[in-house]
Amino acid sequence: MKTKRIGALMLAAAALLPTLMTAASCASDNTIVLRVFNWEEYIDEGGEGSYQYDYEVNEDGSAPPIIEDFETWYEETYGTPIRVEYSTYGTNEDMYNQLQLGDEYDLLCPSEYMIMKLAAEDYLQPYTDDFFNEDIEENYYIRNVSPYIRNMFESNRINREDENDTSTWADYAAGYMWGVTGFIYNPEYVDEEELAQLGWNAMLEPQYNNRVTTKDNVRDSYFVALAILYQEEIAALAQQLETGELTDREYNAQLTAILNRTDADTIAAVEEVMNEIDANIYSYETDTGKADIVSGRIWLNFAWSGDAVYAMDLAEAGEDEEGNETESALLNFFIPEECANLWFDGWVMPKGANTQAAQAFVNFLSRPDNAVRNMYYIGYSGVITGDPDDEEYGSMVFDYIQDCYAVDPEEADDPVEYDLSYFFGTEAVFYAEREQAEQRQLHAHYPTEEVTLRCAVMDYYGEEANEAINELWSRVKSESLDTWAIVVICVGIVLVIAAALYVKFGGKIDPFRSKPKKRYKRIRQENCY
Amino acid sequence: MRLHFSRKMLGIPYVVFLLFFVIIPMLIILFYAFTDREMHFSFANFIQFFSDPTKLSTIVYSLVIALITTAVCLLIAYPVAYILARSKMKKKFVILLLFVTPMWINFVLRINAIRELLSWIGLLGETNYFNTILGMVYDFLPFMILPLYTTMLKIEESLYEASADLGAGGFTTFQRVTLPLSMPGIASGITMVFLPSMTNYVVSDMLGNSKVTIIGKFIYEYFGTNWHMGSMVALILLIVVFLSTWLTGGLRENETVRGANL
Structure with missing residues (x-):
C-alpha cells in the first residue's frame, strides 16, 4: 500500500514538472526564441573588453553584448520580438554529444570536419535561397563575405560519404572565423633559419627535446605526423609548382589529398611518427602552452593562429595571463614552408531550425561593424571583408586591419608592402613593418596568399577511419606493455x-x-x- | 485518499536520488557497454577491450599508480593518525585541521600550485609519473587521515594498559591491539583513496603534462567519440574497484566502518 502511495506521489511530481517548465519558458506569446549553440568566448560579450567603435555604449562606457544588439535590431527590422537562448560548449565532440542526446538548436558553430560529419549523418538543413540574394540589404553575409572564403566554400563538397551528393559547404554553412596552424617560438632560444630548415620536423628535433609542445587533440597531432611522414612527396609537389608543371589549384588539391590520407598503411606509419613525437615533446596541452611559452618554460608551441596572436600580445606587453608583470619578450609565429592546416568554424542549422531567425543572426554578425567587434573580442580572424560598393560598412574591416598593423612607409624602419587582395577581392595593400609581416601578429592574423596556397583543410575522416585513428591516438598516448x-x-x-x-x-x-x-x-x- | 505521514516517507528524497542518479545511470552504462553503434546487443566492446594490449596496459598502469598512491598515503597517514589520536595535547584539533584544510581549498587551484612548484624545482615534464603520484598523494591524504584518526580515537586507553600489563612490548601491542582495531579505518581509507586515484585524470594531465594516461582519461576520451567503448571501460573499472573494495574488507558487514563519516 505504502509503496503504491509513494509511487503515485512521484508520478504526480513527474507529471507536474514539464507543465511548470513550459509555463516558465513562454513568457510572451509571439516572441521568437532562437537557440544558438556556440564555442565558449566566441562572441562579443560586451563590457570593457569590447571594441570601442562608433556604436552606442552604456553610460559607464562599456558596450552591451552583441546578442542584445541583435535582439533590438531584429525587432526593428522584422517587427517581431526575439529572444536568443545562448549556450556554449568546449569541444566539437561535446557539441555533437549534446545533439545526440536530443538537445535542439537553431544555430551551431562547429569546425569544418564536424560540419562535414553532421552533413554526412544528415543532421543539417541547407540555407534558403533568400540567404544568397545579394539584392536584399539585410543579407550582410553574402554581400560581405571574403571572396577567398566564398570560393573555398563553393568549391568543396560537403558530404564525402555519398558520391551522388554534390552539395557544397556553402549550401549548409556560413563561415565565421578561420585561421592556420604553426609554431609560436621564442627567438631567444630557437634559431630562425634552423627552424625554417626543419619545418614540422622541429617536433622531432633532439635539440628541442622537452622544449616543444603539441595539442592534446588527435586531429592536430595526426596532421603534424602526416606532414612529417610525407615531407618528400610534399616537397616534390612544391618543386612541380615552381617549375610550372602544376597550377596553384592543382598543387593545393594534391597537397590536400596527401594531408587527408587515412588508409591503413598511412595510419600504421603515422603511429611510428607519433610515437617519436611523443618521446620528444614536453607536453600535450590544450591551454597551458600559451603560459608556458610566454614564461620561457618551452621554446616552441604548436598553436592556432588566433592563440598565437594572443600569446605574442601578452609576451610583448610583458604580462602573463593573470596580468602579472613578466619579463617582456618577443615571440614569433612560424608557418612551416611545406604545408599547414587551414581551419574554419562556420554557422550551420540543424534540421528543424527556425531558418529565418537563424539566418538573420548570421547576417547580423556578418555586418562589418559587428564582424570587427567580434574579431576584436575573440582575437581570431573573421571571414568578413566588406562589400566594396557599400559606403557605410564597406571599408570597416580593412580599416580595422590597417589600424592594427599599417605603418607610414616614410617613417617606419623597414616597411614592406603587405598584400591581402586575394582575401578582400579588391585591391587591399598596405605597408607594414617587415617583422610584423613575416613573423609576428600580422603574419598569423592574416596570412598572405602565398601562405594560404600551401594550407590544406582537413576533412572528416569518415566513421571507420575515425575509429582507427582514435585507437591509434590512445595507443600513442598510453604506455604499452608487452x-x-x-x-x-x-x-x-x-x-x-x-x-x-x-x-x-x-x-x-x-x-x-x-x-x-x-x-x-x-x-x-x-x-x- | 489521505496521505498519512510516516517516518519512512522521509526516505523519499533519497529514493528519488538513488533512482535518478545511481540506478538509472548504472543501467544506461550497462546498456551502452553491451551494444554497438546500431544499438544491437554485442560483446564486441568486451572482446576488444581484453584483446587490446593498450587498454590492458592502461588498466595495469592505473592500478599501479593507485596502489602506490594508496600505500604512500597509508604510510604517511597511519603514524600521524596514531600520534594524534593518542597524544594528550590540548590543541590537537589544530594539527588535524592543518591536514584537512587543504580539502577546503579549490582542487584546481591546489593542483596548479603544485604544478608551479614542480616547474620551479625543475621536475615538471621530467618525472611525469612521480609528479602524478605526488599530486594524487597530496590530494587524497586527508581522505586517509580522517577515517584512521576517528577509528583510532575510539580505541580504549585501557586496552593499551592491559596489553602492557600482560607483558606485551611495543611491537606486539601494535600487532595485536592497534592494527586489528584500526582495520576498519584502514579499509575505508583505502577505499576512499584507491578509486579516485585511478580516475582523477586532472592530476595526471596537469602534473604529468598529459603524457601519463590513466583509466579515467581513457573513459573521458571515449565519451567524446564512442560511448559504447567508454561505457565498457567504465564498467570494467567499476568491477575492478568493486573487487578491490571487497578484498580490503570495505564491504564486510560485521565490522562497522566508523571512519566513513566525512
Missing part, C-alpha cells in the same frame, strides 16, 4: 593482495563459528595457496 609484463604485474598484484589477506586473516577464520556466508568460503579458498 603481454608478458601485463601478466607478471597482474600476478604480482594478486600475490600482494593474497599475502595481505593471509596476514590479515592468517588462518584464523573458522567458517563454522560465525554465520556460514558464502563470501567467507571464497576468501578461504584464496588463502589456500
